[in-house]
Amino acid sequence: MKKTSINKISDLAAELLGKGTLVAPVKEDAGFNFREISNAGQVDLNFYNTLMSPKSAFFPQTEDFVRYDKNKSVLDAQCVDLNLKPVFLFGVRPCDAKSFQIMDIHFSGTGVVDPYWKKRREATTVFGYAFDINTPADGADFYSTLNIGAADPEGSDVFMMKRGDELLLKAVTPKGETLLASLTSLADASADEQKYFDDTVAAGRDFKTRFTCVDDKVIAKKLEDLFHKTEFWEKISDACLSCGACTFVCPTCYCFDICDETLFSKGVRRRVWDACMFTDFTLEASGHNPRTKVYQRLRQKICHKYSFHVRKYGVISCVGCGRCTRNCPVNIDIFSIVDEALKA
Numbered sequence: 161m162k163k164t165s166i167n168k169i170s171d172l173a174a175e176l177l178g179k180g181t182l183v184a185p186v187k188e189d190a191g192f193n194f195r196e197i198s199n200a201g202q203v204d205l206n207f208y209n210t211l212m213s214p215k216s217a218f219f220p221q222t223e224d225f226v227r228y229d230k231n232k233s234v235l236d237a238q239c240v241d242l243n244l245k246p247v248f249l250f251g252v253r254p255c256d257a258k259s260f261q262i263m264d265i266h267f268s269g270t271g272v273v274d275p276y277w278k279k280r281r282e283a284t285t286v287f288g289y290a291f292d293i294n295t296p297a298d299g300a301d302f303y304s305t306l307n308i309g310a311a312d313p314e315g316s317d318v319f320m321m322k323r324g325d326e327l328l329l330k331a332v333t334p335k336g337e338t339l340l341a342s343l344t345s346l347a348d349a350s351a352d353e354q355k356y357f358d359d360t361v362a363a364g365r366d367f368k369t370r371f372t373c374v375d376d377k378v379i380a381k382k383l384e385d386l387f388h389k390t391e392f393w394e395k396i397s398d399a400c401l402s403c404g405a406c407t408f409v410c411p412t413c414y415c416f417d418i419c420d421e422t423l424f425s426k427g428v429r430r431r432v433w434d435a436c437m438f439t440d441f442t443l444e445a446s447g448h449n450p451r452t453k454v455y456q457r458l459r460q461k462i463c464h465k466y467s468f469h470v471r472k473y474g475v476i477s478c479v480g481c482g483r484c485t486r487n488c489p490v491n492i493d494i495f496s497i498v499d500e501a502l503k504a
């Protein structure tokens with residue numbers, strides 16, 4: 161295990177920048193967000209969690225796949241190459257690190273592999289970062305409901321936590337081990353620090369966010385039973401604006417659209433994030449739309465995460481990060497909906 165002083169974090173950032181691309185939380189007007197770092201001094205670990213999830217490190221909000229010229233043969237179209245350097249994704253909270261494993265199911269785990277996601281995952285070393293277990297969790301968070309600890313190293317390659325003025329770093333995977341061994345700005349941690357690290361990981365399992373007892377099979381069946389109870393869904397979606405903010409900030413929402421943008425003869429085929437909360441998400445070419453009502457779309461989002469996903473992949477597709485609740489303009493709260501569904 162290794163350590164460094166918090167006030168020397170820029171030395172570690174500079175070393176990582178020398179080895180590849182560093183993506184870390186940066187303070188912006190609206191809050192912290194993961195951004196590519198250009199100056200080692202930008203890295204700031206004094207954040208609770210980022211506004212947007214770190215999923216864009218693997219699944220950018222817009223991504224060009226193919227460039228073409230309409231006046232030329234289709235055979236002249238050029239695939240956009242990734243040409244990735246090693247990427248260091250720094251300061252990922254345990255619930256978000258867990259979300260990458262859920263997203264892996266869709267982008268590389270079911271036999272159809274998305275090469276863009278896969279290449280980025282392979283090129284990236286994830287530095288997880290424990291929540292401060294001595295400070296209460298944000299009121300929107302409920303990751304402990306989903307059995308995720310505040311200091312769980314799972315899903316990270318290197319896991320970090322603060323101890324006073326120091327940052328402790330422990331390798332979780334062989335990739336993390338190789339990297340840590342190569343970083344000269346780090347010192348060896350003492351046996352006492354190793355014990356502190358292990359004790360904190362264990363204490364993080366007892367740290368409570370909002371909590372309700374959710375058994376994945378029970379909630380999956382409960383939502384299935386509630387599916388046709390229109391009054392339940394109309395009540396919970398009454399205020400929903402269909403703005404899609406909850407899906408864009410979510411680390412486990414992965415819907416996208418493919419569109420072409422052309423200017424004169426030049427064109428680009430592009431993937432862009434989409435959202436099941438948008439009215440035209442299910443609009444078919446015939447003009448038919450099976451989800452014209454707001455309650456149908458909110459029902460889809462909840463049932464997808466807590467019922468269909470459990471049935472199909474055996475895991476709830478939500479990590480309790482609380483972002484959807486924090487960012488909903490009308491305070492719709494997925495935790496309360498799940499809780500209400502369990503009691504219905």
Ligand code: SF4
Binds near residue numbers: 406412480483
């Ligand atoms: S549904 Fe909400 S709480 Fe769950 S992972 Fe997405 S943003 Fe986080």
Ligand code: SF4
Binds near residue numbers: 399401437487491
């Ligand atoms: S953020 Fe709130 S209002 Fe917007 S689509 Fe989601 S639930 Fe509806």
